[in-house]
Amino acid sequence: MRHASTYLPAAEIADSVRRGERAAVEVVEEHLATIAEREPEVHAFNALTDAQARMAAELIDRRVAAGEDPGPLAGVPVALKDNLCTAGVPTTCSSRILEGWLPPYDATVVTRLGLAGAIAIGKTNLDEFAMGSSTENSAFGPTHNPHDASRVPGGSSGGSAAAVAAGFAPLALGSDTGGSIRQPAALCGVVGVKPTYGRVSRYGLIAFASSLDQIGPLAPTVADAALLLEVVAGHDPLDSTSVPEPPPSLVAGLDDGVEGLRVGVVAELMGQGVAPDVRRRVEAAAEALAGAGAKVEETSVAALAYGLSAYYLIAPAEASSNLARYDGVRYGLRVDAPTTATMNVATRTAGFGPEVKRRIMLGTYALSAGYYDAYYGKAQKVRTLVIRDFAAAYESFDLLLSPTSPTTAFPLGAKAADPLSMYLSDVCTIPSNLAGDPAVSVPFGTGDDGLPVGVQILAPALAEATMLRAAAVLEDAMLDQAMARAEATP
Amino acid sequence: MSERITAEDVTHVAGLARLELSDDELERFTVQLAAVLDHAADVEALDTEGVAPTAHPLPLANVLRDDVARPGLERAEVLAAAPAVEADRFRVPPVLGPPA
Amino acid sequence: MSDWETVVGLEVHCELATATKLFCGCRNAFGDEPNTNVCPVCLGLPGSLPVLNRGAVELAVRLGLALGCRVEPSLFHRKNYFYPDMPKDYQVSQYDRPINVDGALELPDGTRVGIERAHLEEDTGKSTHVGGGGRIHEADHSLVDYNRAGVPLVEIVSRPDLRSAEQARAYVNELRAVLLATGASDARMEEGSLRVDANISVRPAGFSTFGTRCEVKNLNSTRSLGRAIDYEARRQIALLEAGEQVAQQTRHWDEADGRTHPLRSKEEAYDYRYFPEPDLVPLAPDDAWLGQVRAGLPPLPAERRRRLAEATGSVPAAVAVVVERGLDDLVLGALAAGGDGRRLVVHAEHDLAGGTGALDPEAFAALSRLEADGALTATQAKAVLAELVAGGGDPAAVAERLGFRALGGDELAGAVDAAIAANPDAWDRYLAGDAKVSGFFVGQVMRATRGQADGKAVTALLAQRAAATPG
Numbered sequence A: 001m002r003h004a005s006t007y008l009p010a011a012e013i014a015d016s017v018r019r020g021e022r023a024a025v026e027v028v029e030e031h032l033a034t035i036a037e038r039e040p041e042v043h044a045f046n047a048l049t050d051a052q053a054r055m056a057a058e059l060i061d062r063r064v065a066a067g068e069d070p071g072p073l074a075g076v077p078v079a080l081k082d083n084l085c086t087a088g089v090p091t092t093c094s095s096r097i098l099e100g101w102l103p104p105y106d107a108t109v110v111t112r113l114g115l116a117g118a119i120a121i122g123k124t125n126l127d128e129f130a131m132g133s134s135t136e137n138s139a140f141g142p143t144h145n146p147h148d149a150s151r152v153p154g155g156s157s158g159g160s161a162a163a164v165a166a167g168f169a170p171l172a173l174g175s176d177t178g179g180s181i182r183q184p185a186a187l188c189g190v191v192g193v194k195p196t197y198g199r200v201s202r203y204g205l206i207a208f209a210s211s212l213d214q215i216g217p218l219a220p221t222v223a224d225a226a227l228l229l230e231v232v233a234g235h236d237p238l239d240s241t242s243v244p245e246p247p248p249s250l251v252a253g254l255d256d257g258v259e260g261l262r263v264g265v266v267a268e269l270m271g272q273g274v275a276p277d278v279r280r281r282v283e284a285a286a287e288a289l290a291g292a293g294a295k296v297e298e299t300s301v302a303a304l305a306y307g308l309s310a311y312y313l314i315a316p317a318e319a320s321s322n323l324a325r326y327d328g329v330r331y332g333l334r335v336d337a338p339t340t341a342t343m344n345v346a347t348r349t350a351g352f353g354p355e356v357k358r359r360i361m362l363g364t365y366a367l368s369a370g371y372y373d374a375y376y377g378k379a380q381k382v383r384t385l386v387i388r389d390f391a392a393a394y395e396s397f398d399l400l401l402s403p404t405s406p407t408t409a410f411p412l413g414a415k416a417a418d419p420l421s422m423y424l425s426d427v428c429t430i431p432s433n434l435a436g437d438p439a440v441s442v443p444f445g446t447g448d449d450g451l452p453v454g455v456q457i458l459a460p461a462l463a464e465a466t467m468l469r470a471a472a473v474l475e476d477a478m479l480d481q482a483m484a485r486a487e488a489t490p
Numbered sequence B: 001m002s003e004r005i006t007a008e009d010v011t012h013v014a015g016l017a018r019l020e021l022s023d024d025e026l027e028r029f030t031v032q033l034a035a036v037l038d039h040a041a042d043v044e045a046l047d048t049e050g051v052a053p054t055a056h057p058l059p060l061a062n063v064l065r066d067d068v069a070r071p072g073l074e075r076a077e078v079l080a081a082a083p084a085v086e087a088d089r090f091r092v093p094p095v096l097g098p099p100a
Numbered sequence C: 001m002s003d004w005e006t007v008v009g010l011e012v013h014c015e016l017a018t019a020t021k022l023f024c025g026c027r028n029a030f031g032d033e034p035n036t037n038v039c040p041v042c043l044g045l046p047g048s049l050p051v052l053n054r055g056a057v058e059l060a061v062r063l064g065l066a067l068g069c070r071v072e073p074s075l076f077h078r079k080n081y082f083y084p085d086m087p088k089d090y091q092v093s094q095y096d097r098p099i100n101v102d103g104a105l106e107l108p109d110g111t112r113v114g115i116e117r118a119h120l121e122e123d124t125g126k127s128t129h130v131g132g133g134g135r136i137h138e139a140d141h142s143l144v145d146y147n148r149a150g151v152p153l154v155e156i157v158s159r160p161d162l163r164s165a166e167q168a169r170a171y172v173n174e175l176r177a178v179l180l181a182t183g184a185s186d187a188r189m190e191e192g193s194l195r196v197d198a199n200i201s202v203r204p205a206g207f208s209t210f211g212t213r214c215e216v217k218n219l220n221s222t223r224s225l226g227r228a229i230d231y232e233a234r235r236q237i238a239l240l241e242a243g244e245q246v247a248q249q250t251r252h253w254d255e256a257d258g259r260t261h262p263l264r265s266k267e268e269a270y271d272y273r274y275f276p277e278p279d280l281v282p283l284a285p286d287d288a289w290l291g292q293v294r295a296g297l298p299p300l301p302a303e304r305r306r307r308l309a310e311a312t313g314s315v316p317a318a319v320a321v322v323v324e325r326g327l328d329d330l331v332l333g334a335l336a337a338g339g340d341g342r343r344l345v346v347h348a349e350h351d352l353a354g355g356t357g358a359l360d361p362e363a364f365a366a367l368s369r370l371e372a373d374g375a376l377t378a379t380q381a382k383a384v385l386a387e388l389v390a391g392g393g394d395p396a397a398v399a400e401r402l403g404f405r406a407l408g409g410d411e412l413a414g415a416v417d418a419a420i421a422a423n424p425d426a427w428d429r430y431l432a433g434d435a436k437v438s439g440f441f442v443g444q445v446m447r448a449t450r451g452q453a454d455g456k457a458v459t460a461l462l463a464q465r466a467a468a469t470p471g
C-alpha cells in the first residue's frame, strides 16, 4: 500500500509541514506504516527510533502551530547509518563489540539535522564498522535489496540506501570511505553523494579510515540529496579536518544545466571488470550530457589503475588503529579473562566479525616494522599520484564520468567467500576517497537484469554544485525517457 | 601459494592486534591476506621515486582551539557504560600476569 | 682496575600548565575526583575527534625557544600499543617531525647539555594497582582514572652529555627552573607533572664510543635519579669487569631496595606502528607567532646568573642559589640603589630563604652600606634584615631601635682581653692549636657585648693576641 507522504520529495514534505498543511506526526506515522509492511523483508534498520520520532514530530507540529519555522527539513524522516552517534540511542556499527552501547553525545550531523527540523527515524544496517560492499558483514544479519530481495543492497551503507529505495525515509545519511554511499545508492537505484573530504564534519562518525571517511546524503532525487547536504555541510570546530569554507549553495543552481561544461569519461574505469550493460549505461549518460550541451570526451587518469591497491593498504592501516580502542575496558563488550591483555584478546576475538578481523590484520601488517615502507608508505605515494593525475585531468575537464559499480546488485552470498572479489567492486569509487574529491552516483536506468545502474560523476574538491547540476541533467534525461515511454504506451 | 605472508606472520600480527585465530581461521586468513597483498603488489611496480607520501587529502595546517575549558561528561554516565567499575574508576584485570 | 665513565641522557616528560587538555576542553587539573575531567575525546569514545590546544602549542614553543631549539613545522603520529590507561590504545605524539629540535641547556657549573628534541604528546590515564601491596606484578586487579588522559606533555630528550649522577640532578633542577621561568609547567615531580627516565651506560674513560645503555624508569625524585644512576653504573661496571655484557633493557628503579630491575616484557615485543595521525593536520607556527612568543619570554636562569655574577662579582654557587630563589631582581635593584653587591648576595643566599616580606631594594641597599661601612656587624645586619622583612622601615632607624652600634676598636679589644683573662685554660688550649676554642671565645665576647661584636674581628684579634704571646 502506498502511503500519502512516502516517496514524496523531502522538500515538498518540509514545505507542507512548515505551512501547516501536513502534520509531521502524520508524515512519521505513514513512514512507520511503510516500514512495518516491508522491513521484515528488507531489514534496513538495526533499530527504529519510532517513539523518539513521534515525540519529535509532535514538537515540530506544535512549533508550526505557534508560528515558528522548524527549519528546511521540518518533519522529514531521516534514516541514520548506525555508525553515527546518537545520544542515548544505541549505536552499534553492526558489531557485537558495540552492542548495547549508548553514546553520550550526538554526531555533529545529527545535531544539525535536529536544528533543521528533521526527524531521526532509525539506525540503519551496515557492514560491520563500514567494512564491506554488500551489508552482509553485519553482526545482525544482511540487508536485502528492495528491488530484489535475493540481491545485496550494496554496502556498506546498504541499510540507508535500502531504506530510501523502499520508501522507509525520504532521506538517509551514510558514510563513504571507498564508495560506501555511492555503490549502495547505485545498486538500490537512489542518489548518493560523497562530498569533498572535510565538507561534512566527521565528529560523531565512528571511524573506519579517518583520512578517507566522509558522511553524505542518500535520497531518491538529486534535489533532495542536495538539500540534505546543504543542511549537514559546513565547518565544524570539533573536527580538525573540517574545511573552513562556508557550506555550499547547491539547491539554488541545480537546474542551471551543463551547457559548455567539459566532461571526461575515465578510460581506466570503463575497462576490464565493468559489465557490458553497465558500460552501455555510462555511454548513454555521456550522450545525455552531450545532448544537454556538455563537451564529452574519453580521457585517461592513469594512476587510478592503482587506486584499489593503495586503498586496501591505507584504509585497513588506519582502521587497525581506529579499532584498537574496542578493548573491553571502557564501554561495549567485555569477555573476562585473567589479565587485561588476555581480556583484550578474548573481547576482540568474540566481538569482531571475520571481515573486520581480516582488515585489522591486513592494516596491522602493512604498518608493522619492516613492512611499512613497502606497503603503507608506498600506498601513500600512490595516493599522491592519484591526486596528481586527477589534478591534471581537471585542467582539461570540469567533471569526470564513470560507472559507480562495475555490476548491478549481485546475489547475497555471491562474493562472501572471496574477499578480493568483493574489494574489486569498489574499484570505481575508491579514487575519489584517495583524492578527497566529491563524487555522486545517480541512477541511470537499469541493466540487462532489470536492476538499477548508477553512473558516477566525479568533480574536483569543493565543486559539489557543478557536480550536482550534471547529476540533475542525467536525472531529467531519465524522467524524459520515462515520460516518453509512458506516452508511447497505449 | 604466495610467499607474501606466512602463517607465522599472521600469528604475529594477530598478537599485535590482540586477536586470537583458530587453526581454521589462521589457514584461511593466511590465504586471503596473501591474495590481497599479491594484488596490492602491483603498486610495487610503480615508480614512486621522489614522490612525496600523502597522509591526508586536505591542504590544511594549524587548526587550533583556544585553551578554554568546556564541560565534559557526567561521571555517572561515563561509568554506566563501563563493563566493570570500582571506586569511581574503570576496573580491569591485572595489567600484567602473575609473576613468572 | 680501569677507570670508567658514566654516560647519561635523560628523557623528561613534563605536563604543560594549560587550562585544558591537549586535544579537548576538559580541565587539566591535578587531584580532582577520579573520572570527572573527561569527555568523549579524552575517553577515546567512538566517533570523537581531537582538536589541538593553542595554549599547549604556545607553551611548548616557549620552552623550545628557552632551550635554544629551532621551532620546526611538525606532525603528530599515532604510537600504537594496547594499554588500559590509554583510552584509544594509541598515543598521539610527535615522532619524526617534532616541534622543537636541537637546543641546549646550560647548567650552573657552565656545562652545556645538548637537547635533541622537545616534542608534544598526550599523557595517559592513571592506574592504581589493587592488592599485592600496590605492586603492578602482584596486583589482583587495577583501576583506571582518565582525568590525566590527554593532558599535554612535552617530552624533552637530552643528548647523552651528562657524566654523573650529580650532573643529572643538576640538569633536572635547571630544566625545572626553565620550565618554571617560562611558565610552561609547574614541574612538580612529587605530583608526577615532571617525570624522568634515564638512559645510562658506562665506558672506559677516554673512549668516545658509547656502551650499551639501559633505560631506567620510575624515578620519582631527583634523589632517586641520582641513586639509580650510581647503582646502575656500578651494576654495569661490575658486569663488564667480570667479562660479561650489558643487555640493552628497560629497567625499573625500586626505591625500597635501592636497585634497578628488568621490566617484564609486556607480552609481545613492541612494534608501535607509527603512522601520521589522520585526525589532525600539520602544525607550522609562522614567524609572526614565533616572534610574539619570543618577545614574551622572561630572562632565563643561565642569563640571570651571568648578569648577577657580573654585577656583583659573587661566586657561582651563591649566584645560583639567589637566582633559584628568584631574588636576583631584588639584589640588582638594591645594587642600583647603591648597595654593596657582595653583601647583598650573601644575605640573599643565607638570610632570605623564608621570603622578602616588606623588604624593598632601597632599604636592602642601605642595610648593605651600613654593614660595609662598619656601622653594623654581620650578625647585627642579619637581625636588622629580619626586621625589615617583617615590617619594613629604615635600616638605620631599625638598628638604633634594636640598640645596635658597632663597637669601637678599643672597646672590642678590651672585651677580647677580658675574655682571655677570664678563661686561662681555654686560652692555653687555643695557644696549643685547638682551633675549636676560637668559637668559644667569640661566643664569650658576643655575650659580653650583647651581640654587638663582629665575629670576624674577634677571630682576628684572638690571632693577634696569640701571635703576641711569647711561646
Ligand SMILES: [Mg+2]
Pocket: C093, C121, C155
Ligand atoms: Mg613519550
Ligand SMILES: [Zn+2]
Pocket: B072, C021, C024, C025, C026, C037, C038, C039, C040, C041, C042, C043, C150
Ligand atoms: Zn576531554
